[in-house]
Amino acid sequence: MKKNRIFALxxxxxxxLLSFTGCGQSYVPAEWExxxxxxxxxxxxxxxxxxxxxxxxxxxxxxxxxEEESFDTIAEFEALTGISVNYTNxxxxxxxxxxxxxxxxxxxxxxxxxxxxxxxxxEGMLQQLNFDNIPNFQNIQEDLKNPGYDSTGSYSVPYxxxxxxxxxxKTKVDEPAEKIASWDILWNEKYAGNILMFSNSRDAFxxxxxKLGYSFNTTDEKEIREAFDALKEQKPLVQAYxxxxxxxxxxxxxxxxxxxxxxxxxxxxxxxPDLEFVVPKEGTNRFVDAMCIPVGAANKEAAxxxxxxxxxxxxxLKNCEYIGYATPNVNVMxxxxxxxxxxxxIYPDKEVLDNSDYFVALPAEITLLIDxxxxxLMSSANGVDIWLLPIxxxxxxxxxxxxxxxxxxxxxxxxx
Amino acid sequence: MNRRSRYSxxxxxxxxxxxxxxxxxxxxxxxxxxxxxxxxTGNRLTNDQAAELIADWEASGKAGDFPVKEKFxxxxxxxxxxxxxxxxxxxxxxxxxIATVICLFLGYPFAYMVSRMRVSRQKIMIMxxxxxxxxxxxxxxxxxMTLLEKNGWINRFLxxxxxxxxxxxxxxxxxxLGMIYNFLPYMILPLYSVMTKIDDHTIEAAYDxxxxxxxxxxxxxxxxxxxxxxSGITMVFVPAVSTFIISKLLGGGTNxxxxxLIELQFLGNTYNPHLGxxxxxxxxxxxxxxxxxxxxxxxxxxxxxxx
Numbered sequence: 247m248k249k250n251r252i253f254a255l256x257x258x259x260x261x262x263l264l265s266f267t268g269c270g271q272s273y274v275p276a277e278w279e280x281x282x283x284x285x286x287x288x289x290x291x292x293x294x295x296x297x298x299x300x301x302x303x304x305x306x307x308x309x310x311x312x313e314e315e316s317f318d319t320i321a322e323f324e325a326l327t328g329i330s331v332n333y334t335n336x337x338x339x340x341x342x343x344x345x346x347x348x349x350x351x352x353x354x355x356x357x358x359x360x361x362x363x364x365x366x367x368x369e370g371m372l373q374q375l376n377f378d379n380i381p382n383f384q385n386i387q388e389d390l391k392n393p394g395y396d397s398t399g400s401y402s403v404p405y406x407x408x409x410x411x412x413x414x415x416k417t418k419v420d421e422p423a424e425k426i427a428s429w430d431i432l433w434n435e436k437y438a439g440n441i442l443m444f445s446n447s448r449d450a451f452x453x454x455x456x457k458l459g460y461s462f463n464t465t466d467e468k469e470i471r472e473a474f475d476a477l478k479e480q481k482p483l484v485q486a487y488x489x490x491x492x493x494x495x496x497x498x499x500x501x502x503x504x505x506x507x508x509x510x511x512x513x514x515x516x517x518x519p520d521l522e523f524v525v526p527k528e529g530t531n532r533f534v535d536a537m538c539i540p541v542g543a544a545n546k547e548a549a550x551x552x553x554x555x556x557x558x559x560x561x562x563l564k565n566c567e568y569i570g571y572a573t574p575n576v577n578v579m580x581x582x583x584x585x586x587x588x589x590x591x592i593y594p595d596k597e598v599l600d601n602s603d604y605f606v607a608l609p610a611e612i613t614l615l616i617d618x619x620x621x622x623l624m625s626s627a628n629g630v631d632i633w634l635l636p637i638x639x640x641x642x643x644x645x646x647x648x649x650x651x652x653x654x655x656x657x658x659x660x661x662x
Numbered sequence: 663m664n665r666r667s668r669y670s671x672x673x674x675x676x677x678x679x680x681x682x683x684x685x686x687x688x689x690x691x692x693x694x695x696x697x698x699x700x701x702x703t704g705n706r707l708t709n710d711q712a713a714e715l716i717a718d719w720e721a722s723g724k725a726g727d728f729p730v731k732e733k734f735x736x737x738x739x740x741x742x743x744x745x746x747x748x749x750x751x752x753x754x755x756x757x758x759x760i761a762t763v764i765c766l767f768l769g770y771p772f773a774y775m776v777s778r779m780r781v782s783r784q785k786i787m788i789m790x791x792x793x794x795x796x797x798x799x800x801x802x803x804x805x806x807m808t809l810l811e812k813n814g815w816i817n818r819f820l821x822x823x824x825x826x827x828x829x830x831x832x833x834x835x836x837x838x839l840g841m842i843y844n845f846l847p848y849m850i851l852p853l854y855s856v857m858t859k860i861d862d863h864t865i866e867a868a869y870d871x872x873x874x875x876x877x878x879x880x881x882x883x884x885x886x887x888x889x890x891x892x893s894g895i896t897m898v899f900v901p902a903v904s905t906f907i908i909s910k911l912l913g914g915g916t917n918x919x920x921x922x923l924i925e926l927q928f929l930g931n932t933y934n935p936h937l938g939x940x941x942x943x944x945x946x947x948x949x950x951x952x953x954x955x956x957x958x959x960x961x962x963x964x965x966x967x968x969x
Contacts, residue, residue: 368716498813610709616932625749625918635747642947
């Protein structure tokens with residue numbers, strides 16, 4: 247979900263360079279070991295000249311990396327169906343939401359996370375899907391067919407899921423295992439200056455609420471204020487509030503402990519063997535990113551064809567191997583290597599999952615409260631009178647006006 | 663101005679009106695309004711009521727029109743709310759001012775030195791100033807991160823001599839450093855372009871008339887380079903006060919600047935373009951003040967130059 251941004255940037259640069267050098271050579275689909283199913287007519291829109299606008303997280307789809315036998319999802323889809331795809335990226339749910347909300351753009355497929363899906367359903371921004379066009383939906387695991395964020399299960403088809411846990415450096419954290427497996431470790435004074443924290447208000451408050459034993463979907467103002475106090479207490483211990491940078495900072499041994507996503511943790515542990523990942527005993531946040539069709543999509547049926555394509559065994563497998571997150575597709579799960587399939591970090595056992603929960607959309611006044619408290623937490627100087635600013639602005643305007651006045655006076659005098 | 667030159671300015675005038683004037687008006691509109699939801703009979707709704715209505719409408723199989731309408735209402739609330747963020751704004755102004763002053767002190771002697779060189783040398787020096795600007799802003803700032811970190815290159819180098827490690831990243835100092843590094847060329851270039859126009863003979867004349875080095879500087883060079891100082895200050899202060907990514911990468915997230923706050927309104931959990939626009943508007947007032955003050959610096963000499 248939140249892959250390394252610098253990576254995305256570099257690969258974007260590389261992509262541009264490659265697309266210049268590689269002019270004229272187009273992607274040739276290889277013979278893949280798993281055939282596409284024939285449950286739908288893939289060629290239905292082959293001659294319609296349709297372009298689908300797909301809006302997804304950065305680094306969140308399998309692309310050809312120049313090596314042989316590498317799978318390029320978009321090119322495969324274009325070759326199979328004759329539909330062209332305009333593929334664009336976002337780096338946060340909120341960015342995607344702001345873009346859709348401000349209008350002017352039309353997307354056919356978006357892949358937001360759980361809480362954003364429920365918020366968009368509440369605001370009437372998503373269309374109900376026609377599952378007759380998505381026969382592969384039957385391969386999705388049962389508990390994700392009508393999850394909490396989309397209780398009727400009619401707006402979204404899960405793409406990937408994962409959990410949030412604690413990633414720590416074994417050489418720097420010296421604690422018994424059960425003490426590490428708790429959100430309290432992020433409040434441990436022994437690691438002052440070595441703790442990283444999420445820089446996203448919702449995620450940060452969720453961790454504080456879980457530490458206190460509350461639900462992170464709480465709408466109780468008192469509980470949220472308690473979480474705020476906990477975050478305030480944590481602030482002196484925190485080295486930095488970051489998101490994607492956790493990748494570099496933990497990988498480079500810059501910090502000792504941080505919260506992060508399971509799928510990315512696997513990659514980090516591969517790069518730096520000192521790192522270890524654990525899901526806290528208080529429970530955690532399970533996230534799902536799912537494919538949806540927003541209101542205003544130009545080609546709904548073709549978009550459903552794309553969603554069905556993404557749920558194909560081959561496509562699901564290639565994407566899952568590329569991204570490293572957990573797949574919701576039962577068929578794909580069976581095709582995975584045993585090593586991945588049985589990895590408790592990616593696919594935690596039932597006990598952990600039962601103890602975890604999805605984010606749901608919060609009422610507007612609660613999100614506002616959280617964001618305001620967050621801003622208060624993040625601003626370094628405190629206790630400034632709120633009237634100071636209006637006074638300063640007033641002074642600024644008066645001084646500007648005065649200067650302009652003096653200037654024109656002077657000019658008038660010089661003209662004599 | 664003859665007629666033809668007026669026509670040739672037309673493409674930019676069009677550009678300016680579409681991409682500068684219209685967005686400014688939009689900011690004004692957003693800053694002084696708030697979105698209110700209504701149902702189809704004209705009753706005001708709270709957010710929860712609106713969500714309920716939409717859910718009912720969905721359940722009924724989307725019978726009839728979409729049940730919720732949005733309208734803009736005039737309000738001063740957003741502007742008043744900006745007061746809550748005074749400390750952030752003041753913090754940004756202070757940090758940007760420090761960065762601007764340091765840029766001026768670093769850039770001024772250097773620009774003077776370059777302007778007195780042979781023309782071929784000047785070209786090379788100016789290229790060196792421009793060189794970092796050829797690289798992406800984000801990448802450059804990211805590079806500072808790896809330099810300043812606790813296990814970064816600077817601390818590792820100092821360790822060889824048994825000094826450190828120093829706490830450098832995630833401080834206000836690091837944010838100021840990032841600003842200086844990124845915006846220094848914008849200080850040097852206008853200074854340089856003004857100083858190359860100062861005739862050597864003017865300075866020699868000052869010496870001939872008995873001025874010492876200090877007098878020559880304060881009475882001749884400084885007044886003549888005033889337009890460059892003015893535009894240099896503007897070009898450093900304005901982007902520095904509104905920057906957001908530098909504080910995020912080098913300030914560790916805890917040194918929130920006004921730019922971060924505006925970003926949060928548009929890309930944060932609470933999507934509130936109205937408040938975001940109001941903060942932008944207040945920031946605009948400070949920027950205008952800065953420009954009018956610096957314009958004052960060269961009011962009775964030459965007109966200001968912008969590069």
